[in-house]
Amino acid sequence: GEDVEQSLFLSVREGDSSVINCTYTDSSSTYLYWYKQEPGAGLQLLTYIFSNMDMKQDQRLTVLLNKKDKHLSLRIADTQTGDSAIYFCAYVNFNKFYFGSGTKLNVKP
Amino acid sequence: EPEVTQTPSHQVTQMGQEVILRCVPISNHLYFYWYRQILGQKVEFLVSFYNNEISEKSEIFDDQFSVERPDGSNFTLKIRSTKLEDSAMYFCASNLLAGADETQYFGPGTRLLVL
Numbered sequence: 559g560e561d562v563e564q565s566l567f568l569s570v571r572e573g574d575s576s577v578i579n580c581t582y583t584d585s586s587s588t589y590l591y592w593y594k595q596e597p598g599a600g601l602q603l604l605t606y607i608f609s610n611m612d613m614k615q616d617q618r619l620t621v622l623l624n625k626k627d628k629h630l631s632l633r634i635a636d637t638q639t640g641d642s643a644i645y646f647c648a649y650v651n652f653n654k655f656y657f658g659s660g661t662k663l664n665v666k667p
Numbered sequence: 668e669p670e671v672t673q674t675p676s677h678q679v680t681q682m683g684q685e686v687i688l689r690c691v692p693i694s695n696h697l698y699f700y701w702y703r704q705i706l707g708q709k710v711e712f713l714v715s716f717y718n719n720e721i722s723e724k725s726e727i728f729d730d731q732f733s734v735e736r737p738d739g740s741n742f743t744l745k746i747r748s749t750k751l752e753d754s755a756m757y758f759c760a761s762n763l764l765a766g767a768d769e770t771q772y773f774g775p776g777t778r779l780l781v782l
Contacts, residue, residue: 589769600673600775601710601758646710650769653698653722655760657710 562658564647569664576634578661580647585609585628587649592621592632595644595660604632604645639665669693671774673759679780680749688744688777690759699742700760700771701734703727710758716742749781 561583570576582590591606607614607621607630614621620633630647644660672691680686692699701713715722716734733745742761746753756778760771 591770593773598778601773603770603772606770648710650771653700653715653764653769654712654725655700655702655710655771656712659709 562647562649562656564645564658564661566659567662567664569666570637572637572639572665572667574637576632576637576641576663576665578632578634578645578647578663580630580632580658582628582630582647582649582656582658584649584651584656585625587651589650590621590623590630591648591650591655592619592630593646593648593657595646597643601646634663637663637665639667641665671759671761671772673757673774673777675777676775677778677780679782682751682781683748686746686749686779688746688757688759688779690742690744690774691740692742692759692761693763693772694740696761696763696772698722698762698764698771699734699736701744702758702760702773703755704758704776705752705755713744713757746779749779751781754779754781 563581589606592604593601594604618635622631642665644662646660647658674689699716704710714724714728731747735743756776758776759774762771
């Protein structure tokens, strides 16, 4: 069945790198996604990676995909207090998005 | 940059009342969706809509729920007789589905509280 797992919390110091990990069970999705949710706000598309890629870099964000292990990660370089939010890993299958539980990133000044 | 909008941002209602949640998808998008997120839980798919009809719905989307595209811009979710367990954040999403791009763009959500 479809399942996406993420660790629930991550705490880092401002300026450090953050790595948020995700594992998933369904390998048929063309794209895998990272969404960001700030407190009280909606889901903001951060970045996505095509399933045939291993890595995608977008400014401070690096997405790594290990398709064999069904493991997706999001690295945020030089993490800022404004990066504090919940980060959701997601994939789409037949037009339905499947989300992980979200990882709450806390950035300490 | 075009975005999905939703109204209201918050709604409080009494159990048994009807609510209508409104969404304006991105204007050239063809596929529309509703998801919900119960506090502290995962975002869950409710329903997808294309060409003026439901494409797919989850088991959550029972007879109490309905969707409609009443005009060329709005997409609504109606809950006929709300229950306490309908309290959640409801997200609308849309996409164009051009080629292989299935990326869905989400609205800011409507937080529904049923008392």
